[in-house]
Amino acid sequence: MKIALxxxxxxxxxxxxxVRRLRPDAALVLSSDPDGMPWGPRTTDDLTTRALAVARAAAAHRPDALIVACNTASVHTLPALRAELEPAIPVIGTVPAIKPAAAGGGPVAIWATPLTTGSPYQRGLIQDFAGAVDVTEVPCPGLADAVQYADEEAIDRAIAAAAALTPKDVRAVVLGCTHYELVAERIRAAVQPAGSPEVVLHGSADAVAAQALRRIGALPAPDAPTATDLTVLLSGRDALLPEAALTYAEGRLLRAAAPTR
Structure with missing residues (x-):
């Protein structure tokens, strides 16, 4: 089994x-675009061109499925990606976890990039899934870039600024950018009111990993032997995991299984 992201x-x-936790035996292909990031400010046409290039680089390795682990790309490029790759390669998009967050009651805060915050797409999800729940949209300028480069001071500043815009009685926070999941516990600490029940964070990683397995008819097998096949593509070039990735537990988990790649 091979899963590309x-x-x-x-x-x-x-x-x-x-994916690694659900299926340790799955080979992974990680295809990103450091030459063209950030994708958020790009026009839809420009973003689609870059996303297709990144997807094609991954598809050349013949994965069983492709996860679009990016909210922005999922919003704007899924039709183009699916038109080119499916049905040969199932394409799984990433949607902010507004529905499960709202199901737990409010207040709910949605942390997202400034362009996503207030967008028709996000407003539509709130309308469809949040009902009467009190939802606050929180823009997080600079947070994704700070996480990308493991800039600790910038991460702290961006989280503090977003936390100041988050209601003090918030019960759940939706992490509306995949980068934010890498600093989830720091976000929780910043929004957690003293003496209150723990704020619940809702990311998308577990859901998209499970959906990828469903799309290819595979079951979770967390006790399977760990694969060592990890391919890293940076704007189409074979590479190692970036040093910044090893700052995060998720990066170290992947690196541990493939020490020579």
Whole structure:
């Protein structure tokens, strides 16, 4: 079994680690675009061109499925990616986990990039799935870039700024960018009110990993032997995991299984 993941940067690590936990025996292909990131500010046509290039680089390795581990690319490029790759390669997009967050009651905060915050796409998800739950959209300028480069001071500043915009009585936070899942516990600490029940964080990594297995008819097998086949593509070039990726537990998990790649 081989699962490919794509993103502009290292936000794909969270979903890749989730796949690794569900199916340690799966070979992984991680295809990102450091030459073209960030994808968020790009026009839809430009983004689609870059996303197709990243997807094609991954598809050349003949994976059984491709996870689009990027909210922005999922919103704007899924039709183009599916038109080119399916049915040969199932393509699985990433959707902010607004529905499960709202199911637990409110208040709910959605942390997302500034362009996604307030977008018709996100507003539509809130309308469809949040119902009467109190939802606050929180823009997080600079957080994805800070995570990408493991800039600790910038991460702290961006989280603190977003936390200041988050209601003090929040019960759940939706992590609306895959990069944010790599610093989830730091986000939780920043929004956790003293003496209150633990704030629940809702990411997408586990859900998209499970959906990828369903699409190819595979069952979870967390006790399977660990594969050592990890392919890293940076704007189409064979590479090692970026040093910044090893700052995060998810990156270290993947690196441990493939020490020579």
């Amino acid at each position: 794509m993103d502009s940067g290292i936000g794909l690590l969270a979903a890749a680690a989730a």
